[in-house]
Amino acid sequence: MAQTVADYVLERLRDWDVRQVFAYPGDGINGLVAAFGKADNQPRFVQVRHEEMAAFAAVGYAKFSGRTGVCMATSGPGAIHLLNGLYDAKLDHVPVVAIVGQTARSAMGGSYQQEVDLQSLFKDVASDYLVEVNVPEQLPNAIDRAIRVAQANRAPTAVIIPNDVQESDYQPPQHAFKHVPSSAPGTAWAAPVAPERELARAAEVVNAGEKVAILVGQGARGAAEQVRELADLTGAGVAKALLGKDVLSDELPYVTGSIGLLGTRPSFELMRDCDTLLIIGSNFPYSQFLPEFGQARAVQIDIDGRFIGMRYPTEVNLVGDAAATLTAMLPMLSRKEDRSWREKVEKDVAGWWSTMAEQSDVDARPVNPMRIVSELSRRIPDNAIVTADSGSSTNWYARNLKLREGMLASLSGTLATMGPGVPYAIGAKFAHPDRPVIALVGDGAMQMNGMAELITIAHYRHLWDDQRCVVCVFHNNDLNQVTWELRAMGGAPKFEESQTLPDVDYAAFARSLGLGGVTVTEPGDVGTAWADALIADRPVVLDIHCDPEVPPIPPHATFDQMKAVTEAVLKGDPEAFHLIAQGVKTKLQELRR
Missing domain, CATH: 3.40.50.970 (Thiamin diphosphate (ThDP)-binding fold, Pyr/PP domains)
Structure with missing residues (x-):
């Protein structure tokens, strides 16, 4: 029996070690559903109750596994239902791939049942990569790029496959004009570090400060050890954006907890009184909860240069991986011997937790x-x-x-x-x-x-x-x-x-x-x-x-x-x-x- 496009899509997902696809069936993906059956349900088809939940479950999987989440839905209403979960992935910078069906190519443009302009529908939420597969030879590149771009940009991507294409015999791309090949799944990602000159400038700002505050977000999740060492050297208090709540233990006496509308008093006071601010892996949006403009000298570290310097007038901006960048910068820092700022932070934190216990x-x-x-x-x-x-x-x-x-x-x-x-x-x-x-x-x-x-x-x-x-x-x-x-x-x-x-x-x-x-x-x-x-x-x-x-x-x-x-x-x-x-x-x- 010839291998269909749908068969090959699942084979390629297995090559990428995708273990489950969160999905809901529909006739727009009948070819893919049949392929799951022929493949002994590998990867596993996880049937949720609604397509929006498929996207949310894929986001949750990606957030907690560090891998790419995959969701799937039928054409028309099913694809529409994915949008809210995909926007959740887009705004929280999470790698998710959506595979959606479409009406048969012969019916497109004919006001056919469940025909929706999916390219227009997904062009914002999946702006990093969106492709419609209209001939089998577009694979495997379409699947590979969707996964690689999702991982590289920490963003949702989408692959649209019309129903009749799913059922077509698979033909790989040839060594031919206008054919696009693809390489084997798997990518080695670098941990970029800002230039040494900029690291030295950042260290100068931190060394000059007397009341250092650190704000961490989810981008610091892999840098917990370095953040702890940074806080020890500088005597800083550490506040956490909501997405960075699990970066550091709340049992550390200098961790002030969440910041912002849902934040704690110690985090509010940390920002109110500091003279130096380090923002690490966070795009925390509420600038009114950061120090008054001009009050603090500020350094920001983020792996994505698009989000540097947009929440506070930072003096030094370091584009790089949080762990690698901090590892390179830590030897340039001097240990602060005056611990009065740290003692105040720890006193505020201890008082806060006592208050929380009494309020509860x-x-x-x-x-x-x-x-x-x-x-x-x-x-x-x-x-x-x-x-x-x-x-x-x-x-x-x-x-x-x-x-x-x-x-x-x-x-x-x-x-x-x-x-x-x-x-x-x-x-x-x-x-x-x-x-x-x-x-x-x-x-x-x-x-x-x-x-x-x-x-x-x-x-x-x-x-x-x-x-x-x-x-x-x-x-x-x-x-x-x-x-x-x-x-x-x-x-x-x-x-x-x-x-x-x-x-x-x-x-x-x-x-x-x-x-x-x-x-x-x-x-x-x-x-x-x-x-x-x-x-x-x-x-x-x-x-x-x-x-x-x-x-x-x-x-x-x-x-x-x-x-x-x-x-x-x-x-x-x-x-x-x-x-x-x-x-x-x-x-x-x-x-x-």
């Missing part, structure tokens, strides 16, 4: 959401992977969760889309089937995407050596982040028709799928629920009912924000009295220090 113990109705994460921090396994969703639960992930060395964590950082928490967890389990995975998800995101993907977890859990996959639902029946944004930014009371969610028994739904399901309504039961879930022999949903009126307002809230919340209360917020009571009780823990 504040009574709420029924459970304080901060307590959910604080109890997890006390029990989280050493090799855990944590995914977070977008919403008010992200505040508690950012501020209250103490990660230790060796743990991995991520979320939709730049797009900040709702719904990737559970599909990210699925991607994480396929990347590391021997590690426990924990997803922290609000009930809005759970209703949007997460509940359906519990079905996917139930379907594939037998493939995972370690069955632990805990989905924790912050159950408050409110689209809580937007509710607080309305209060804090617009001075508007909660609009219940927009914000209130229908009540759902998430634990019961999990149990109906053969998963574990635990409902928690008492504060004293939170710790036990985590302990049991983290030793369970199956995935578990923790359905924890928590108080929507515990304020996620940052500890460095402005006067205007506090004034807006007060105005919202005066305009008749439906939970006005309880809102004020929780806000006062929570903030009192900070004011006591």
Whole structure:
């Protein structure tokens, strides 16, 4: 039997050691689906419940494995559904390849069923590489370039293959005019380092500083050892962008935690008071949380020159791999003997964690959401992977969760889309089937995407050596982040028709799928629920009912924000009295220090 184009596509993916494709079937990819069957499901076709979830799972897999994620969808609506997850990959700089079907070539331009101009549809999200395969000879180059460009540019790419092309006999490119060959899969990537002269300039800036601050993002993930040595030499405090939350352990006394709208007071004060700033592997967008312009001399290190010098007026810009560049620069630095700045940072950090512990113990109705994460921090396994969703639960992930060395964590950082928490967890389990995975998800995101993907977890859990996959639902029946944004930014009371969610028994739904399901309504039961879930022999949903009126307002809230919340209360917020009571009780823990 002749090898078809679809057969060859899967063969080439196997050559690239692609082990699974997150996908949903449809007649636009029937040729490819049939090829999976002939290939004994190698790579594995992982059937999610929706194409958007296929893209999210591929992003999660790529983030936690360091490899390229692959997703697949049919023509028309299936391809359209991939877009949100692919934009998540684009904005967080993650290598993902999308393979999508298209109507047969003979029908193109004929207003045929499910015919969509996919080149126009994908030209922004897959701008780094987008190709339509119209003759078999375009392969293997199309697949190889899609993967190489995704890896090189840390970006999504897309390959469109019309249905009839998938079923055509495969013909390799020839040594002929207008044929494009390709080399064997596999690429050796260099670790570029900035020129020595520029490294010396950067070292001069750092050596001259007395109050050094370091900001790390996901680009510093491979440079943790060098960042620790840098902090030791300079006496610096280290703040973390959300995407860099797992770069350094939160148990290090000089790590100030997250920065920005969801950040900590020590990170805010670190930036407010420093005279020197090093930005390493981060494109953190909120310049108002960085030092005042002109206050600090600044150096930035990033592997991508497109994102250098665009958030703060940096004096020296080093384009290169974070680990390699820091390794070259460290011998040029002098150890700072005056440790008064470091002592202040460590005192601030210790005080912050004490405040967080006290705030998480504040009574709420029924459970304080901060307590959910604080109890997890006390029990989280050493090799855990944590995914977070977008919403008010992200505040508690950012501020209250103490990660230790060796743990991995991520979320939709730049797009900040709702719904990737559970599909990210699925991607994480396929990347590391021997590690426990924990997803922290609000009930809005759970209703949007997460509940359906519990079905996917139930379907594939037998493939995972370690069955632990805990989905924790912050159950408050409110689209809580937007509710607080309305209060804090617009001075508007909660609009219940927009914000209130229908009540759902998430634990019961999990149990109906053969998963574990635990409902928690008492504060004293939170710790036990985590302990049991983290030793369970199956995935578990923790359905924890928590108080929507515990304020996620940052500890460095402005006067205007506090004034807006007060105005919202005066305009008749439906939970006005309880809102004020929780806000006062929570903030009192900070004011006591």
